[in-house]
Amino acid sequence: MTITVTDAPAQTVHDFLDAFGRRDVAAAVSLASPDVLVVVYPLGVRGTGHAALRPVLADIAGAFPDLRLTVQRVIATGDVVTALVKVEGTQAGEYAGAVNQEKHLDLDEAWRFTVTGGAITAVSAYWCQQQLYRRLAVKRFDQIAIV
Amino acid sequence: MTATQANERSARTAGQVVTEFFDRYRAHEVEGMTDLCSINADFSYVPFEIWGKQRVLRGDGKVGTVGKTIWAGLINSFPDLSNTVHTLTANDDGDVVVEADIEGTQRLAWGFAAPAGQHYCEPHLFIFHVGEDLLIDAITAYWDNAGISRQLGHTEVD
Numbered sequence: 001m002t003i004t005v006t007d008a009p010a011q012t013v014h015d016f017l018d019a020f021g022r023r024d025v026a027a028a029v030s031l032a033s034p035d036v037l038v039v040v041y042p043l044g045v046r047g048t049g050h051a052a053l054r055p056v057l058a059d060i061a062g063a064f065p066d067l068r069l070t071v072q073r074v075i076a077t078g079d080v081v082t083a084l085v086k087v088e089g090t091q092a093g094e095y096a097g098a099v100n101q102e103k104h105l106d107l108d109e110a111w112r113f114t115v116t117g118g119a120i121t122a123v124s125a126y127w128c129q130q131q132l133y134r135r136l137a138v139k140r141f142d143q144i145a146i147v
Numbered sequence: 148m149t150a151t152q153a154n155e156r157s158a159r160t161a162g163q164v165v166t167e168f169f170d171r172y173r174a175h176e177v178e179g180m181t182d183l184c185s186i187n188a189d190f191s192y193v194p195f196e197i198w199g200k201q202r203v204l205r206g207d208g209k210v211g212t213v214g215k216t217i218w219a220g221l222i223n224s225f226p227d228l229s230n231t232v233h234t235l236t237a238n239d240d241g242d243v244v245v246e247a248d249i250e251g252t253q254r255l256a257w258g259f260a261a262p263a264g265q266h267y268c269e270p271h272l273f274i275f276h277v278g279e280d281l282l283i284d285a286i287t288a289y290w291d292n293a294g295i296s297r298q299l300g301h302t303e304v305d
Contacts (some may be wrong), residue, residue, distance in 0.1 A: 041270050042291040074177060075279065077158070077236035077245060082244045082274060086285070108193045110289040112274050124246070126192030126272040133304050137235035141293055142302045 009076050009115035013081040016113070016120060021069035023061040029054050037122040043130035049054060054124065059096070064105060065090025072108075081113045087127075089134055096129070098136040099142040105135050159236040160275035165243040168240065168275075169232050175201065177218050179278060185282040189211025190214035194292045196245070197258055198305050210286060239291040246270065249290070255301055260301040267298035 012031055019027035029050050036054040045056060061067055067089040074080045088106045090096070107127055115121035127138060130141075138144050153160070160304070164183060172177040188210040195206025195217065205215060222228050228251035237243040250268035253260065269290050276285040 042293065075238075075242045077238045077242055077244050077271070080234075080236040080244060082272075082276070108289070110193075112246070112272060124272075126270070126289035127291065128196075128289070129291050130192060130296060130304060131196060131292070133293065134196075134198065139304055140302050141297055141304065 007076040007081075008118065009079055009081045009113070010076045011064055012118055012120060013074060013083055013111075013113050014071070015072055016110075017069060020057055020061070021067070021071075023065075023067055023086045025054060025057045025061055027119050028057055031118040031120055032123070033116070033121045037121055039107070039124040041124075041125065042127050042132070056125070056134055060089075062089070063091055063093040063095035063100075065092050066090050077087055079115055081143065083111045085109050085111065095136070096132065098138050099132060099145055102114065103136045107135065148249075156195050156239070156241050156277060156279045156281060158239050158282060161241045161243050161275075164277050164281055165235065165237070165245060165273075165275050165285060166232070167199045168228050169247065172218040173229055175222050175228065177215055177222065180218060181215055183283055184210045184214075184286070185278060185280070185284045185290040186211065188283055189215075191285075191287045192217060193287065193289050198293075206297060210283075214286065221251070221257070222251060224255040224257040226254050230263055234302075241279070243275040245273040245275070247273060252281070257299070259303065259305065260296060260299045261302070265299045267295045269294050269298070 014032045017027050032053055035048055038047050040056050048133055070086040073084040090104050091100050095101050109127035112124045113120050166182050190208055190210045190213050192206030197204040206261050231248045234246040248268050249271050252266045253262045254260050271290040276288040278284040
């Protein structure tokens with residue numbers, strides 16, 4: 001799908017997702033303000049700053065070296081930009097407690113960004129960790145690392 | 148404001164439609180929720196995925212068929228089902244994005260989760276599209292089912 005970006009906040013988000021899709025975590029993080037508010041519900045992450053955002057992106061990029069991020073839709077509602085994406089890749093390392101069984105991941109996610117002055121000032125991410133675990137062959141929520 | 152402005156789609160009026168949708172959801176008015184949607188409104192609850200031995204049930208389809216069934220089933224299994232809208236943003240094209248908590252106490256089975264009387268409260272992201280007739284013509288939602296399962300005391304992925 002071709003995404004046409006005409007809105008400034010949407011352009012910032014587009015650049016962020018483009019960098020993340022290339023596994024260029026440093027470039028993606030550089031688009032966020034130093035005090036960006038980060039909430040990743042499925043991982044239980046709540047924090048501020050690049051130190052909160054960087055490991056969220058780096059963990060995915062590291063565990064899935066063939067990461068493919070497809071932007072399905074970008075919705076701009078003022079300074080809030082919501083991106084619907086599909087994340088695909090083959091697991092090559094531990095991720096979110098799940099040991100590597102070389103399973104393929106395909107997961108629909110929604111990322112909601114607030115963009116102020118050209119920088120991402122808040123990001124909250126939504127996806128279903130049950131779907132993720134199912135694809136990575138995890139059987140129990142209380143024994144994620146047991147194969 | 149003129150009557151014409153009140154009936155024209157804008158960020159404000161689209162947001163009002165969706166606000167009313169959540170009010171009716173909170174009141175368990177499934178028919179009323181459906182009345183706010185166009186007759187062929189699209190429906191996609193992305194995390195809704197039940198793996199059987201030979202097929203996978205997904206929460207994709209139409210509001211009038213899949214959506215109503217899921218809403219009614221949720222209310223049946225969680226009789227005190229409620230929602231709290233935290234943010235609502237909209238644009239003049241009819242797109243409305245909502246962050247809301249959905250919560251309830253389980254009384255009947257839901258999916259593979261047996262009823263244990265547990266309460267859950269889980270953040271959801273909803274994306275609506277409101278048509279020029281001020282009817283919702285698409286609903287998409289994302290949340291983490293693992294969070295809900297853990298809160299309900301269900302520890303198996305499937």
